[in-house]
Amino acid sequence: MIALIVACALFMQTLDSTVLGTALPAIAVAFGESPVTLHLAMTSYLIALAVFMPLSGWVADRWGARDVFRLAIIVFTLASIACGLAPNAEALILARVVQGLGGAMMVPVGRLVLLRSVPKHEYVDALAWVTVPALMGPVLGPTVGGLLTTYASWHWIFWINVPMGLIGLAMTTIFVDDIREDDVPPLDLRGFVLAGIGIAGVMFTLETLGDGLIPAGWTMALGAVGLVSMALYIRHARHIASPVIDLTLLRVHTFRASVAGGAVFRFGIGAIPFLLPLLLQAGFGYSAADAGLVTSAAAAGAIVMKALAGRILRLFGFRSVLIWNGVLSAAFMAACALFTPATPWWTMVLVLLVGGFFRSLQFTGVNAVAFADVEPADFSQATSFSSMMQQLSLSVGIGFGALMLTLSQMWRGSDTLSYTDFPPAFIAVGLLTAVSSLFFVGLHRTAGDELAKRSAPAPAGAMGGMAAQPPREDP
Numbered sequence: 047m048i049a050l051i052v053a054c055a056l057f058m059q060t061l062d063s064t065v066l067g068t069a070l071p072a073i074a075v076a077f078g079e080s081p082v083t084l085h086l087a088m089t090s091y092l093i094a095l096a097v098f099m100p101l102s103g104w105v106a107d108r109w110g111a112r113d114v115f116r117l118a119i120i121v122f123t124l125a126s127i128a129c130g131l132a133p134n135a136e137a138l139i140l141a142r143v144v145q146g147l148g149g150a151m152m153v154p155v156g157r158l159v160l161l162r163s164v165p166k167h168e169y170v171d172a173l174a175w176v177t178v179p180a181l182m183g184p185v186l187g188p189t190v191g192g193l194l195t196t197y198a199s200w201h202w203i204f205w206i207n208v209p210m211g212l213i214g215l216a217m218t219t220i221f222v223d224d225i226r227e228d229d230v231p232p233l234d235l236r237g238f239v240l241a242g243i244g245i246a247g248v249m250f251t252l253e254t255l256g257d258g259l260i261p262a263g264w265t266m267a268l269g270a271v272g273l274v275s276m277a278l279y280i281r282h283a284r285h286i287a288s289p290v291i292d293l294t295l296l297r298v299h300t301f302r303a304s305v306a307g308g309a310v311f312r313f314g315i316g317a318i319p320f321l322l323p324l325l326l327q328a329g330f331g332y333s334a335a336d337a338g339l340v341t342s343a344a345a346a347g348a349i350v351m352k353a354l355a356g357r358i359l360r361l362f363g364f365r366s367v368l369i370w371n372g373v374l375s376a377a378f379m380a381a382c383a384l385f386t387p388a389t390p391w392w393t394m395v396l397v398l399l400v401g402g403f404f405r406s407l408q409f410t411g412v413n414a415v416a417f418a419d420v421e422p423a424d425f426s427q428a429t430s431f432s433s434m435m436q437q438l439s440l441s442v443g444i445g446f447g448a449l450m451l452t453l454s455q456m457w458r459g460s461d462t463l464s465y466t467d468f469p470p471a472f473i474a475v476g477l478l479t480a481v482s483s484l485f486f487v488g489l490h491r492t493a494g495d496e497l498a499k500r501s502a503p504a505p506a507g508a509m510g511g512m513a514a515q516p517p518r519e520d521p
Contacts, residue, residue: 047221048163049175052156054214055119056176058207059149062091062126065187069200076200079135089253090139092441094146096249097242099434100291102154103426104233110226111162115155116218122148123211130201154433161417161425162225167499170414171356187319189338227426231288238290240279247272249438252445291434292427295420300493304416305432307485309439311372311408314379314479316443318344321451321471322382322398329465330387343395347402348409355410356498364415364494365486367407372483375404380476383469418494443475450474 066073070084077084106114125145132138157176164172194202251269283289296302319341326337359367378401385394413432420428450471455463 047217048160049172051214051217051221052160053176054210054217055115055152055156058122058210058214059095059153061187061190062145062149062204062207065191065203066091069191069195069203072195072200073138077135077138084135084138086139087135087142089250091142091146091149092253092437093246093249094143095150096245096434096437096441098147098150099154099437100241100430101238102151102433103158103428103430104230104290105151106155106158107227107230107426108233110224111155111159112218112222112224114151115159115222116215118148118151118155119211119215119218120148121145122152123208123215126204126207126211129204154429157433158426158429159222159225161429162422163223166496169417170359170410170497170499173410173414175352176413189342192333192338227423234286234288234290237279237282237286240275240282241291244272244274244276244279245434245438247275249441252442291431292424295424295428295431298419300418300489301416301420301428301432303485303489304412305435307368307372307482308412308416308432309435310485311375311412311479311482312436312439313443313446314376314475315405315409316440317447317471317475318379318382318443320444320447321468321475324451324463325382325385325465325468328463329468330385340391340394341398343398344402344405347399347404348406351403351406351410355407358407359411359414359494359498363491364411364418364498365489365491368411368415368486368489369483371404371408371411372486373480375401375408376476376480376482378404379479380473383472383476385468387465414497415489415494418497446478447471447475 066088070087073079073087074084102114122145125141125148128141129138129145132141160172160176161169190206191203194200194206247268247270249272251265251272279291280293283291283293296305322341323337326332326340332340378397381397381401382394385397416432417425417428451463451467454467454470455461458464458467
């Protein structure tokens with residue numbers, strides 16, 4: 047039940063990351079603005095997510111995970127209502143920032159609730175429930191946005207969150223225990239400011255580079271400020287006991303492999319929901335609704351995998367699954383390069399269905415192995431860190447897909463997008479995703495065995511009750 051509650055929150059957050067894209071033209075007409083200007087409504091949400099995620103672990107420890115989770119749902123839901131009621135672009139962008147703040151607290155804290163409520167040997171099965179909406183949100187976002195905008199109005203892409211938020215709030219109150227830490231260090235305010243400026247600067251640069259929203263010189267300057275701020279944060283974090291982003295967690299081999307390998311893998315996860323609908327609509331002439339129905343096959347594959355992920359990880363172990371399944375996932379991403387206007391729709395659905403199956407398994411394994419050797423006292427920091435990296439890598443994936451299309455157009459010497467621009471992009475995404483498997487080669491063959499029930503289960507209780515583990519840090 048707790049896994050389903052967290053899954054509901056995660057679905058709302060991931061859906062809102064992509065749902066706005068198909069509705070932007072309609073909103074632009076309603077506000078009398080250009081779609082380029084309204085691109086800030088998407089960017090502001092993504093930046094707010096990444097900036098405030100590092101703060102979520104400290105806030106949950108300070109005021110209790112359940113109370114913070116409930117407050118995050120309330121903020122997210124109220125901000126969704128405000129988005130739908132926004133009278134102009136400025137109000138919409140401001141409401142999206144607040145919505146991003148709620149989402150930034152909702153998802154990492156939800157995962158923290160799951161970590162502290164589920165026995166360690168049951169975590170993989172519980173995480174499988176949470177993984178499905180993480181994959182469904184980006185895939186179904188364009189579909190939901192297209193259908194609601196076409197057959198209702200653009201306001202409903204935000205108001206659809208209201209019933210889900212109310213249900214999540216009620217279920218959290220009933221089923222989630224109020225778990226909090228007794229000894230909470232002071233907030234690293236200076237570190238939060240440095241990290242926030244760094245993350246915002248780099249993300250805004252990646253999101254707006256090449257779209258003409260602001261002059262290229264200003265964009266690059268902002269990116270440089272972000273990189274300098276990140277460097278200052280790294281220096282700052284080395285000289286403070288409790289930094290807002292604990293970089294020492296990267297000494298834990300399983301956590302480092304999950305963060306690094308998972309980031310590269312999510313480049314593909316982020317690019318595919320951007321490339322596929324665009325290929326089907328701009329390249330093949332599909333309507334927004336039809337394109338969404340085809341791409342939703344990937345979500346169906348993810349649902350099928352939900353019941354099998356734990357068994358597969360128990361049978362083969364984390365290391366083997368993450369290496370070879372990563373290669374299979376990359377192959378099915380690259381297979382989209384073979385799509386042409388003459389490709390039957392059922393062939394595309396089959397490829398996306400099987401690809402979604404393997405991506406769901408990889409997503410479950412990457413998310414679970416991150417906490418295989420993390421101490422319970424570090425769960426808050428680990429969930430904040432990993433959630434932030436997930437958001438950053440998904441955003442970079444969208445930018446990478448767009449960059450590949452731009453380079454293909456430049457190669458052809460054309461300003462018009464053609465379906466022939468997409469095969470190089472899909473192949474590049476597939477190759478990049480395959481590289482993620484290299485990060486898991488160094489894992490020990492027994493890594494995560496307790497999570498996968500391949501070793502003696504931990505004593506009863508939450509993940510804090512652990513059996514003997516391999517050394518926490520690398521030599």
